[in-house]
Amino acid sequence: MSRIKxxxxxxxxxxxxxxxxxxxxxxRTPPAGTQNKKAPDxxxxxxxxxxxIVIAFAAAIFVLRSARNGxxxxxxxxxxxxxxxxxxxxxxxxxxxxxxAEISEAxxxxxxxxxxxxxxxxxxxxxxxxVRTAFNTCQVxxxxxxxxxxxxxxxxxxxxxxxxxxxxxxxxQSGGCNPVPSFADNKTVTDETITISYDFLKESKxxxxxxxxEY
Numbered sequence: 001m002s003r004i005k006x007x008x009x010x011x012x013x014x015x016x017x018x019x020x021x022x023x024x025x026x027x028r029t030p031p032a033g034t035q036n037k038k039a040p041d042x043x044x045x046x047x048x049x050x051x052x053i054v055i056a057f058a059a060a061i062f063v064l065r066s067a068r069n070g071x072x073x074x075x076x077x078x079x080x081x082x083x084x085x086x087x088x089x090x091x092x093x094x095x096x097x098x099x100x101a102e103i104s105e106a107x108x109x110x111x112x113x114x115x116x117x118x119x120x121x122x123x124x125x126x127x128x129x130x131v132r133t134a135f136n137t138c139q140v141x142x143x144x145x146x147x148x149x150x151x152x153x154x155x156x157x158x159x160x161x162x163x164x165x166x167x168x169x170x171x172x173q174s175g176g177c178n179p180v181p182s183f184a185d186n187k188t189v190t191d192e193t194i195t196i197s198y199d200f201l202k203e204s205k206x207x208x209x210x211x212x213x214e215y
Contacts, residue, residue: 096201098123098194103131105167107151114198117205118212121196122149122156122179124167131194132170133187134179137207138163141177145213149179180207 090111091097098110098121107124120136141147141160149156155164156179163177171181188195 093198095198096121096196098131098133098196100131100190100192100194105154107149107156107167109136112201114201114205117208119201119205119208120148120211121182122170123194124151124156124170126168126170128168131189132167132172133194133196134170134181135204135207137180137211138177139175139180142180142207143210145210148212180204 088108088110090113092113093115096110096112098108102108103123103125105125107122110121110123112119112121121133122136123131123133126132136148138147138149138158138160141158144160146160148159149165150159151157152164155166156170157164158177161177165173165178170179171183174181182196182200186196186200188197
């Protein structure tokens, strides 16, 4: 019996029990490179977010510019209808026919395009009930780029020199700082319409060469 115990004691010395690993030693070490795997994924998400923000910002700028361009594109039509109510269709390379029924004390501006040149005709009812017509450019200031008229109350005001013209002076005064008149022999008048011929419009287009080129 003592021999058996002695042999067991020798075995323990020769073959000691395996030491159990501690809690920290029992965990497997992750392969190289996997510890930082989440960091690149986070960086990619941040980069994508930045790109989306830039795209959204660029889209917003594009929409704003488009809106402004739209306003700018409608400026001529708005100017043409100023004080006369509503935009007036542009007559291109043809006679300008004005309906007498639509003319009132509020001056109406009729845009015309002749051979690529923009012209404009004013029509307004004078205090005596007659319809007066003239080109919307000043006989003196027409080459300034600002030699055109806008209505202010009961008068038309030259946007270059500030000269003020009453409605009853339109188509009456010739020379000086007045709207270039279209007299009776330059148009055909009936009870319903006033027609200014293409030939007269073409003959007059040179005075609009620099029209509204400066603001």
